[in-house]
Amino acid sequence: MKIIIDKPISMCDEKIQVSFEGLPQSSIITVTAESSDYYCINAPMATGIGTIWHSKGCYKSSACGTLNLTKDASFGGSYTGTHGMGLFYRMEPKKSKEEKLATNLSAIGVQKSYHIKLSVFFEDEKLEEITIERKFQADNITHQDINQENLVARFFKDAKKRNQPAIIVLSGSDGRIEKAQNIAQLFASHGYASLAVCYFGLVGTAECLSQIPLEIIEKAIAFLKQQQEVNAQKIAVYGRSKGGELALLAGSEFPELSCVIANTPSSFIMEGLTAKNRNSKTSSWTYKKHDFPYIPFKIWDFIPFVLKKNFFNQQDLASPFSKIIHRKHAAKARIKIENIQGRILFLSSEQDEVWPSTLFCTQALTHLKKNNFLYPYRHKNYLHSGHLLTIAYQPIPRYTSQNWGKQLKDSIASWEETILFLKQWAN
CATH class of the missing domain: 3.40.50.1820 (Alpha/Beta hydrolase fold, catalytic domain)
Incomplete structure (x- = not known):
């Protein structure tokens, strides 16, 4: 099977398109998203990089064995309904790593990007995975x-x-x-x-x-x-x-x-x-x-x-x-x-x-x-x-x-x- 990402490397405020081909036909498919190097601006201050962020969606593939997150609804998991970015927006800390806050500016790193691994499952079998990169800053900065x-x-x-x-x-x-x-x-x-x-x-x-x-x-x-x-x-x-x-x-x-x-x-x-x-x-x-x-x-x-x-x-x-x-x-x-x-x-x-x-x-x-x-x-x-x-x-x-x-x-x-x-x- 094949995972298709229109922008495997993108800015974190950009929408991306995610779709799948070659899936088992008319079947229940689970897609997970996971990141271990994400810093979330909306999380408590002590939630540090190294926290595992995770989400999943449950979908039904088409009769042709395809799935498109922008068009096809999730009926279970971290979200329900249709939204191409729902899997990313609904990520939550799975295993939180709390960090003591630094007191000096020099001790605080600058994270230029983070990575999200997308995995596709049919029943308990992992069919494929791919890692995408989301950037906080462009390369010229x-x-x-x-x-x-x-x-x-x-x-x-x-x-x-x-x-x-x-x-x-x-x-x-x-x-x-x-x-x-x-x-x-x-x-x-x-x-x-x-x-x-x-x-x-x-x-x-x-x-x-x-x-x-x-x-x-x-x-x-x-x-x-x-x-x-x-x-x-x-x-x-x-x-x-x-x-x-x-x-x-x-x-x-x-x-x-x-x-x-x-x-x-x-x-x-x-x-x-x-x-x-x-x-x-x-x-x-x-x-x-x-x-x-x-x-x-x-x-x-x-x-x-x-x-x-x-x-x-x-x-x-x-x-x-x-x-x-x-x-x-x-x-x-x-x-x-x-x-x-x-x-x-x-x-x-x-x-x-x-x-x-x-x-x-x-x-x-x-x-x-x-x-x-x-x-x-x-x-x-x-x-x-x-x-x-x-x-x-x-x-x-x-x-x-x-x-x-x-x-x-x-x-x-x-x-x-x-x-x-x-x-x-x-x-």
Whole structure:
């Protein structure tokens, strides 16, 4: 038999076609996908490379002995229904390898690609297997580590090109470099010089998510302006989750940022967190050693969340956040998004389980309209996804909902919207 892959080597945000010929006719066929070198941007931080990721689908071959994952439905296994990338999106940790997080940038590797072995079974017999490669970064991309005062970062670029638009990339409340660099690698592969920035958690940065100096972004802008590969007039910032909050704040403070992309952000500055995830009684962010006004957390606000999580296994942080933004502190803690000197893309999720990103984004739009904002802006709200709207086709093991197909479509659409928005800005 034969396994046919249209792109045996592909970027990890690309769709691929998988089909099979020479199978037993009109028979039950099992196809498995397995990877032992995959780093998942949507997995917990401690889930390291070396974790076994696995999925399987059960299909019926045609009377001619063929099977096409894009056209033929899976009736069992890791997913049901028809989607050519379902086998990849529904991969889950089979055997988790937890790693102690590195504290130095130099100890964190750069993974350029990962491999997935596809195996085909009829009954208990393996008929064939093939290994494909999925890339985080194109072959022409190089990287450079930056370890300066107020800037711990990794710079991804095509060194042969000049005058490229540039993007500062910020991860969520992990604050670290690992997930940010995956996004930066892909942005660089799409033609943007990309700087993945750590804002806490590594040597040279804050210990926890509290009183993070906005000078980090100021230093990142200054660094990019000095690079011959970068067009100094075209610098964007992309942040997801807590990084989206930071991206909006940075855009409101630094006019050099002519494009801001906020993925499931807060449009308010929240209280910081200690290393033990307790409220710090300080702002998340500072500038020139002064705290930005913030919305404080109160323990009783989160008691319903704890009860739901412990007794009903429900993850719902959005509800308490929806309440605390109406307190007297909220007006001062609102990020002055109308001060941004460039275009803005808001991405939110209706089913956001971490905080009400849809509410945050719609409130931000109200202020933009009220202030007759001069630059293009767009809000894309996705109805079926949770908080993790990230790179297309990447598994999200947190979500086990039967709506996986709709979640996958939202993930693809949000990533495509991000790439399109950047192209429009760059041109």
